[in-house]
Amino acid sequence: MGSKEEFFAHIEKGYTTKGDFIIMGAAMLNGEAVTDAFVKIPLKTLNRHGLIAGATGTGKTKTLQVLAENLSDKGIPVLLMDLKGDLSGIAEPSPGHPKIDERHQRIGIPFEPKNFPVEILSLSEQDGVKLRATVSEFGPVLLSRILDLSETQEGIVAVVFKYCDDNKLPLLDLKDFKKVLQYATGEGKKEFQKHYGRISTSSTGTILRKIIELEQQGADLFFGEKSFEVDDLTRIDENGKGYINIIRLTDIQDRPKLFSTFMLSLLAEIYATFPEQGDSNRPELILFIDEAHLIFKEASKALLEQIESIVKLIRSKGIGLYFVTQNPTDVPNEVLAQLGLKVQHALRAFTARDRKAIKLTAENYPESPYYDTKEVLTSLGIGEALISALDEKGRPTPLAATLLRAPMSRMDVLTDSELKAVIDESKLVKKYGEVIDRESAYEILNEKIEKAEAAAKKEKEKTTTSRGRTSSRRSTRQNPVIKVLTSATFIRGVLGVLKKVMR
Structure with missing residues (x-):
């Protein structure tokens, strides 16, 4: 093997870089670290995305921590999804350990304990900066993708958004959206049919059920105001370090729909907000x-296509x-x-399945004469x-088994x-x-319905009063025979209806 x-x-040749790097x-040969044979990642290519994979307990979270720390040190902000709740320690320096010193001696770099500026974010009722977005900000296409709607149902969602735009009805939370759907096939049916065509009650019923399913996973806490501004993710502290934004997700591990909804909306908002960066030297x-599998686990084909599209396009905005x-x-x-x-x-x-997965994984990496x-x-x-x-020219670097540095x-x-x-020191929490x-x-339509009902009631009272004045004075006593026949006819009619229903 050389x-x-x-x-x-x-x-050295494969990982040489002229620009800044982490x-x-x-690198390791025959299971031993080769001191000073540094594996360096150019900042320039970090917007080309990446993968950290491995079995439980092999050190994935610590690798994530090392990357986040070094990015922050370079003045690059970071957003972490903390599903296991073990990343908040980034706010405090390492206490150090003889084994850490030994590891770094083998690598060839000194160990320096550091803490980093941290912002704690929350999607749920946990303490931290509340992440919210309005239904309007999602838009009809993204909302339809998340709800996994059919083409016909997507059309109805588009009509609802158009109606709200035309009538200046803000769609802020899910109760707003549900109210407009109910109005479209209820009190406002004629209005919708006149301007936007007929809307099927069965289709709106299906959409409502899917919204309720989303609500049951906690989405009602996410939709609303005040909307989170994605520019707040790119803050730098007074020492020039990028903020490490940690989203606490420990209580939504069993709610993948909410997790994927949030992730997709966040990526879409970042893509729409951030300017084109082109080929810059840093992200x-x-x-x-x-726990990325939670995004893909229950995603529909349409949602996967949306994610794939965003992954392809978002790197031009300097996002990795x-x-x-x-x-x-x-x-x-x-x-x-x-x-x-x-x-x-x-x-x-x-297992045999594990061995097959290892074979497929190995094929994803470039061949090496050393491994x-x-x-x-x-x-x-x-x-x-x-x-x-x-590397800086976009070419794959040599495969390197690496003894990784410890988190600072x-x-x-x-x-x-x-x-x-x-949390108390956070400006964003306030x-x-x-x-x-x-x-x-929701409020505007309720008021509109109440006014319409009041007007209808007033008109009915007016009509009833008018008829009472013009009617002639007739005996209200009814012929006993007719009275019996009428009652029998009425009862038979009701029973007939009941029988039909019961059938």
Whole structure:
């Protein structure tokens, strides 16, 4: 396989970069780290997206932490999806450990404990900056994709949005949207039919059921005001470090619909808001999506196409997406093909299916004269990984089994008091803490219906009074025979209706 000196030259040549970069660790040969053979990731290619994969307990979260810390140190903001609740420790420096010092000595770089500016965000009732968006901001196409609607149902959603635009009815939360749907086939049926065509009650019923399903996963907390401005994700602190924005998602692991709804809306908003960056030397924002399989697990074909499209286009805005999951096969091939950086921790071969997955994973990496990729995948230790990146010209770097550096911040969660201190100091918590429920479609339509009912009642009373004045005075006593016949006819008619219903 070549000498240690040849391997060192191979790594040095493959990972040479003229611009700024992040050192991930030292390359390994025959299971041992080659000191100073640094595996470097150019900042210039970090918007080409990436994957961090590996079995449980192999160090994926720590790799994510290392990347986030080093990006922050370079003044690049980061957004982390924290589904397991173990990333908040980034706000505090590492206490250090002799094993960490030994690891860094083998790599060839000193260990320096640091803390980083952290913002705690929340999609639910947990403390932190509240993330919200209005239904209007989603738009009819994205909302239809999330609800997995048919073409006919998509058309109805588009009509609802058009009606609200034409009549200046703000669609802020889900109760607004439901109210307009009910109005379209109820009190406002004639109005809708006249201007927008007939709307099927069965179709609106299906849409309403899907909205209720979304509400049951907690989406009613997400839809509303005040809308989160994505520019607030790109803040830099007074020391020039990028903020690490951590979204606490520990309480929505069993609600993948809400998670994918949020992720897709966030990516769409970022793509629509951020300017084109072109071929710059550094990204504007990096997003790490932990437990990425939750996005793809229950996604419809239409939703997957939407995600694939955004992944392809968003890198031109200087945005990098990094998927963190157990196995690369959790990510659709169309998305996997767009990922430039791959950090592959160990995989375990317990079953025939595992062995097949390892074979497929090995084929995703460039061949190397120094490694049997399939063998290395099962023999990597904790904190070791196979890395394949893109150099500054967009070419794949040599495959490198890497001894990864340790996180500079705490590898544990904050205590309750520490977490409270971070949240109390946040300017964004104050900005987004207030729930706004201004007049919107729900209130406006309710008022409209009440006025229409009051007018109808007044007109009915007027008609009844008018008839009473013009009617002649007749005896109200009825012929006993006619009275009996009328009663019998009425009862038979009612029973007939009941029989039909019962049939």
